[in-house]
Amino acid sequence: MMVQSKLSRAVKGALFVSLAATSMSAQVAVAQEDEVERIEVTGSRIKRTDMESASPVVVVGAADIEKGGFNSVQDVLDNLSQNSGGSMTQQEVHGFTPSASSVNLRGVGAGRVLTLINGKRVPKYPFAAGGTDNFVDTANMPLGAIERIEILTTGASAIYGSDAMGGVINIILKEEVDETTVKVRTSDTDEGGYSRSNFSLLTGASNDTSNLTFFIEYDDREALKSSDRPDWGTDMVEGNPYAGYSSYGATLYKDVPGADTLIETLSAEECAERGYTMRDDGICGFDRSTARDFMPEQQRLSTMINFSRELNEDHKLYGRMDYTHSNVYREIEPLAMKDFTFTVDGDDVVVSSIKFPEMSEVMKGAAATGSTAFNGDFAGAEDGEYYYTRRLTEMGPRRAEYTTNNFAFLSGVEGYLTDDIEYDASWSFSRQKVDTKSEGSPTVQGMFNYITSDGGKSMLETISAEDAAAMAYQGSKTGESTLSVMSFGINGDAYELPAGPIAYAAGVEYSREWFESYDDAFTSAGGVMGTGGSSAEGSRKQYAGYVEVAFPILDELTLTTAGRYDYYDDASDVGGRFTPQVAVEYRPMPELLVRALYAETFRAPDMQRLFGDPTSAYSTVIDTPRCEAAGNPDAPECQKIDSLPITIGSNPDLKEETGTNWNIGFVWDYEGWTVSMDYWNVEINDLVNDPSAQYILDHADAFADKIERDENGELVSVNTQAINMSSQETAGIDFSFTYVYDWGSYGDLRFSLDGTYLTKWDTQLNADSEVLDLIDGEDSAPQIRANFTTGWTYGDFGTNVLVKYIDGYNGQNQDYFKENGLDSDYDTEVDSHIEVNLMASYNWETWRFTGGINNVFDAEPEIDQTQSSWPHYNRGYYNVIGREFYLSAEYTF
Helix, strand or coil: CCCCCHHHHHHHHHHHHHHHHHCCCCCCCCCCCCCCCCECCCCCCCCECCCCCCCCEEEEEHHHHHHHCCCCHHHHHHCCCCCCCCCECCCCCCCCCCCCCECCHHHCCHHHCEEEECCEECCCCCCCECCCECCCCCCCCCHHHEEEEEEECCCCHHHHCCCCCCCEEEEEECCCCCCCEEEEEEEEECCCCCCEEEEEEEEEEECCCEEEEEEEEEEEECCEEHHHCCCCCCCCCCCCCCCCCECCCEEEEECCCCCCEEEEECCHHHHHHCCCEECCCCCEEECHHHHCEEECEEEEEEEEEEEEEEEECCEEEEEEEEEEEEEEEEEECCCEECCEEEEEECCEEEEEECCCCCCEEEECCCCCCCCCHHHHCCCCCCCEEEEEEEECHHHCCEEEEEEEEEEEEEEEEEEECCCCEEEEEEEEEEEEEEEEEEEEEEEHHHHHHHHCHHHCCCCCCCCCHHHHHHHEEEEEEEEEEEEEEEEEEEEEEEEEECCEEEEEEEEEEEEEEEEEEEECHHHHCCCECCCCCCEEEEEEEEEEEEEEEEEECCCCEEEEEEEEEEEEECCCCCCEEEEEEEEEEEEEECCEEEEEEEEEEEECCCHHHHHCCCEEEEEEECCHHHHHHHCCCCCHHHCCEEEEEEEECCCCCCCCEEEEEEEEEEEEEECCEEEEEEEEEEEEEEEEECCCHHHHHHCCCCCHHHEEECCCCCEEEEECCCEEEEEEEEEEEEEEEEEEEECHHHCEEEEEEEEEEEEEEEEECCCCCCEEECCCCCCCCCCEEEEEEEEEEECCEEEEEEEEEECCEECCCHHHHHHCCHHHCCCCEECCEEEEEEEEEEEECCEEEEEEEECCCCCCCCECCCCCCCCCECCCCCCCCCCEEEEEEEEEC
16 A cells, blocks of 8 residues: 655645534544445436436546546537537637637527536526526636536426526536645647646545545636637638628728718728738728637636535535636727718718717818818718728727636535435525626727817828827626525435335425626716627525425336426516426336436526616628518628627516426446437427527518618618527437447457437427428538547556547528529538547556547538638537647646
């Protein structure tokens, strides 16, 4: 047996000092144990001896995480075949949540997947995705602290309440550690950018009655910039008809109904000197994507303390404290400006703000023949309205820093009330706070003052550094989400039936949730160009009671029923909601489990959706109705509209979503083989969604009341506020094949194939609208996602190969391309995608060395030639990280 080092003993001694200060000092007996330990598996409150139950659960252990070469919790979840809708990742650099990530099991949306830590709820991210959807952030969870991740792939509102519509992700943390492990990991990419360093320490101390575990992890990640991937970090993505440089370089137009007239633009030489890009149509534009981050820079520090102490032979005290601090830094292109009108009236020019019409000034004589006002841009100009389009490169890139602080505390007591009744009483308190600082945008008043100074400044001229600094504004935004939960539950066996005892679980919960999010007052008032702001705050209480009972009908047949009642005390219309569940387990032989489950689900409206203010934002769109009316894809009506004003945000009239889940399948274990197959179906009614501006325009008949046009029929704005949509139904087959081969003196071989095959994905906007098929129709999802793994273990050496497959699917605007004959020149289907990860490890005494290559063959994202917005590939499924090398070393003592 290895002798502990002085350092190890010193660390453990320090931990026990802390443990003694917080624990009772009585001598206690060993807690009673069953001959076979019963555990609680995600998806059921009843403790059992078998991991497999009627609720299908995917388990990803720490060893699986290492073999896959994953860098983060989000990487692990991205790789799930059940992640049908793709992930919301930190690639969303233009969105509200570039510092956060989430997954989309079964395509139901991130907020409809419940995320737990050790079976307990955690607060939602305080900034909503798209300005409306609250979700649990997975980007700031420490990977090294995880023992395993259990993914329940069916709905479970009868067990957990709201949000568990498409599944449950339960992250189980390491505990009861009795040794010290130090680990260092570093990684870099073949093409540069996105290098990463990670350091962690896990240690613990224990005796017969107590345990204290401490964990700390620091992660430092470099940004992945567009300059690191120049083939993708450009507006001109090859092979896409929508690819094109922004027209917002430096240009003056006259506003003419139907087709604005170009008055003046920079010469090719001036355009290049200013850092702009000349377009093929002779307009000075800008390559926006060269100034964007693909993935932001991030530093994160996470700590965790777990403790437990047996109070006597029947009762145990336990607790956990977590703290995470992270900083994310994001850069995107300089702001595009089209915020002022210049109305020529005789010899005068009236300068007005579009956002604040009262902000107006008459520039006398600025349009007179020979005038030098505005550098002569309006000298002798005809009466009418003019405007500049301008990329404000002098302001520099728009930068934002997101500072996240997560704190969680859990304390509880568990044990036995009687020989047959176990109990668990706990209180948890958790808070997530995000502070944001942003810069790179001018104030509306500052820009107005600049334009109207010195008789009128031309926006075709360079802005001096002094003037740019004078109008610059540093904005701030703060969001905070807090959750407090008290729960009490019992678990045990009741009456004895011929086939065995009735097992049950029952309990009550009380929770309170607080939420607030607000921009600084000046931004909220609209005082900053190119930004919108809003404030929201609210709280609600929730009361719940649940019961779950397993009836052994026969030795081979068990029927389990569950029900839960949730009551919400808030401003919503939810009130009370009861959700039932029934499941059947049939074991005709020890090696075979046949299972079936039916569950009703619900989701209370998001706090942001209920209590938030509508928010102004901008979107790049194509005016589909006008384009189709023109009948020519090259017509001016079919050109992209940059920075269209849109409204996003809350809707206090929302009601709860309701749904059903059912599942039928089997698990078979035989001579090294484990095979499982499940057919599942998820249906959601009154689905809350926030369709994009482009989606609304593509389906204008159903959303006529959300589209605003002027008297000439030109787009003014689109309202994308959340609504209760009619329905969504997804269905498919999950399959898993695993074989372990004992190769004798040559070690062990393991082969596994896990995947999901979608058979249905239908959505309907309202009861009278067309059913949209998201498998065979446009803008579809991959029908098959699968992972094949093969590993070899030989003594202290191990190696593993992971092959990831994502099926092809139909392009975002496939129907439009086919209707207009574009499918003869461009692909309307996205190609299938394969990535290969390779890993090897070696144990040497107390050391473990691991190395590998992710994306061995440097597979690139699959371009969607019909996708109108950068980067012209689906960021929910792919990235441009490319081939990545990593090495790690860990020392245990």
